[in-house]
Amino acid sequence: MGRDVAIIGIGSTNYTPMTTEYSYKELMFEAALKAYEDAGINPRKELDALVTAAEDFWEGVSIFDEYIPDQMGAVLKPALTVSGDGLWGIIHGYMLVKTGYFDIVAVEAHSKASDIDNIMDVWRIALDPHYHRPIVDNVHMFAGLEMMRFMEEYNVSREALSMIVVKNRYNALYNPMAPYGTKTDIETVSNSEVVSYPLRKMDISEYSDGATVVVLASREVAEKYDKEPIWIEGVGWISDSPNIEEWDLACPSHVVLAASMAYSQANIDNPFKEIDLAEVDDRYSYREFQSLVALDLTNGYMMDELVFEGVISPSGELPVNPSGGYLGMGYPLEAGGLVKLYNAVVQLRGEAGPMQVGDVEKAVVMTRREFPSPSSAVVVLGR
Amino acid sequence: MDKNVKLPGTPYSSDDFKKGKIPYVEDVPKARYTWSAGIAMSRFLEELKNGRIVARKCHECGRVYVPPRMFCSYCFRPTDEWVYVKDTGRVNTAVVSYIGADRGKLGEPLVVAVIELDGASEGMGILHKLGNVDPEDVKNRKVFNMRVRAVWKKPEEREGAITDILYFEPIE
Ligand SMILES: [Zn+2]
Numbered sequence: 001m002g003r004d005v006a007i008i009g010i011g012s013t014n015y016t017p018m019t020t021e022y023s024y025k026e027l028m029f030e031a032a033l034k035a036y037e038d039a040g041i042n043p044r045k046e047l048d049a050l051v052t053a054a055e056d057f058w059e060g061v062s063i064f065d066e067y068i069p070d071q072m073g074a075v076l077k078p079a080l081t082v083s084g085d086g087l088w089g090i091i092h093g094y095m096l097v098k099t100g101y102f103d104i105v106a107v108e109a110h111s112k113a114s115d116i117d118n119i120m121d122v123w124r125i126a127l128d129p130h131y132h133r134p135i136v137d138n139v140h141m142f143a144g145l146e147m148m149r150f151m152e153e154y155n156v157s158r159e160a161l162s163m164i165v166v167k168n169r170y171n172a173l174y175n176p177m178a179p180y181g182t183k184t185d186i187e188t189v190s191n192s193e194v195v196s197y198p199l200r201k202m203d204i205s206e207y208s209d210g211a212t213v214v215v216l217a218s219r220e221v222a223e224k225y226d227k228e229p230i231w232i233e234g235v236g237w238i239s240d241s242p243n244i245e246e247w248d249l250a251c252p253s254h255v256v257l258a259a260s261m262a263y264s265q266a267n268i269d270n271p272f273k274e275i276d277l278a279e280v281d282d283r284y285s286y287r288e289f290q291s292l293v294a295l296d297l298t299n300g301y302m303m304d305e306l307v308f309e310g311v312i313s314p315s316g317e318l319p320v321n322p323s324g325g326y327l328g329m330g331y332p333l334e335a336g337g338l339v340k341l342y343n344a345v346v347q348l349r350g351e352a353g354p355m356q357v358g359d360v361e362k363a364v365v366m367t368r369r370e371f372p373s374p375s376s377a378v379v380v381l382g383r
Numbered sequence: 384m385d386k387n388v389k390l391p392g393t394p395y396s397s398d399d400f401k402k403g404k405i406p407y408v409e410d411v412p413k414a415r416y417t418w419s420a421g422i423a424m425s426r427f428l429e430e431l432k433n434g435r436i437v438a439r440k441c442h443e444c445g446r447v448y449v450p451p452r453m454f455c456s457y458c459f460r461p462t463d464e465w466v467y468v469k470d471t472g473r474v475n476t477a478v479v480s481y482i483g484a485d486r487g488k489l490g491e492p493l494v495v496a497v498i499e500l501d502g503a504s505e506g507m508g509i510l511h512k513l514g515n516v517d518p519e520d521v522k523n524r525k526v527f528n529m530r531v532r533a534v535w536k537k538p539e540e541r542e543g544a545i546t547d548i549l550y551f552e553p554i555e
Contacts, residue, residue, distance in 0.1 A: 025421065026453055036459070070456040118415050129408055133410060
């Protein structure tokens with residue numbers, strides 16, 4: 001259906017807890033400069049359109065799309081902003097190329113989380129003002145509710161959840177763009193401060209700042225460049241009802257459906273067998289397991305087995321979040337999905353250095369738009 | 384409105400809200416930010432304190448950006464050099480506003496202009512207030528190409544903000 005779409009360039013700043021010295025525009029410029037250099041294009045001549053993923057409330061500026069073209073080489077070009085995660089941005093860019101009207105499209109997302117003085121109050125504004133704000137104090141309570149249900153139905157031990165944190169933060173030690181790499185242990189994670197029981201402080205990814213840019217192109221254009229193209233083989237995105245009461249809290253339907261949409265486009269019948277690498281949502285420790293369940297990537301293993309038997313370690317049958325995930329790279333708000341995609345592309349190209357998990361032919365990238373939004377996006381990449 | 388017109392529906396007044404006759408939810412969104420000004424804007428604001436307007440120049444196309452940017456939007460490359468531009472210029476366009484942000488009538492009409500600064504590239508400059516300009520001169524279009532100069536706050540009152548320039552006024 002339509003023409004094939006490739007990723008021909010990627011660029012990113014490092015992700016760090018604070019970036020007080022740079023404006024978001026300067027971060028975006030750095031990422032864009034690197035991505036266009038990687039793609040080997042001059043954006044002023046060759047860029048056909050720009051998509052950014054941004055949320056006004058994170059920026060503190062409404063109608064944020066007005067501020068995006070300058071630092072992206074997109075002045076006086078078609079540009080649009082998706083109010084969502086960067087992976088939704090990729091899907092919109094992919095669709096633009098599919099139309100046949102755009103050959104080269106850049107997708108950008110960034111985080112300036114450290115500029116937000118009271119981020120929990122901003123999360124609170126996302127809660128339903130009539131039903132939820134008077135009842136629920138903070139969004140981590142939603143995570144606690146989901147975590148409780150998931151642990152119950154999938155029989156997950158506290159130790160296995162802590163081990164996810166240990167694994168991802170250790171993986172991040174090998175990722176030069178990740179700020180939260182460390183060697184920690186199960187006991188430390190399991191005894192960290194309770195936030196919303198059963199959720200503890202170290203189960204929650206810390207925030208990070210940075211910017212990432214991805215350049216998409218049609219097959220005709222991609223094949224003209226030296227760089228090995230990475231193909232977008234399938235995309236899926238789904239939104240559930242906003243009522244938490246209706247959700248499948250153990251295995252989110254929106255992830256299951258987004259995955260089946262992406263898998264069917266990519267002709268994937270047996271995901272665990274066919275996929276070599278998964279960069280999936282781990283905003284909270286339990287989410288890594290939950291994402292794997294919903295993406296049909298457990299191959300019948302119990303949750304505890306997945307992590308304790310090394311199935312999802314960088315050298316395992318299915319490496320999951322070898323980048324360190326959100327737990328290791330930080331949760332960069334709407335840049336989250338794009339950072340995961342960036343790391344998957346690096347692996348597919350075989351350019352991940354000490355992070356490289358071996359030969360990667362196919363990868364899946366998945367993220368959610370976070371509570372209270374019951375929505376997710378899935379992208380299947382291949383060489 | 385004609386008081387004799389009978390409108391459909393249930394009439395209510397703001398008093399009814401205060402008395403709790405009408406159910407409603409009150410909630411104030413709290414969102415506070417500490418924006419990083421970044422390299423270009425930080426220097427620009429710092430220089431305003433010194434009574435100077437600083438810009439960035441791109442050596443490839445020669446554009447002089449004010450307010451400064453660390454990148455040339457047209458060449459898509461980093462800009463190369465800090466340069467000062469003058470605090471004088473000419474009016475590109477102007478507006479006279481008789482109402483404030485809350486739509487209340489202003490005591491004195493507010494004149495705001497797009498000013499192309501001397502030393503900056505064509506189309507680069509500053510959006511600022513005009514002072515000592517008769518609103519009639521905007522209406523009769525005398526304001527076009529009017530030569531103006533910045534009127535600064537006293538050095539000890541400047542705080543590194545765009546308001547360190549009080550307004551631009553005509554050069555006699
Ligand atoms: Zn230039």
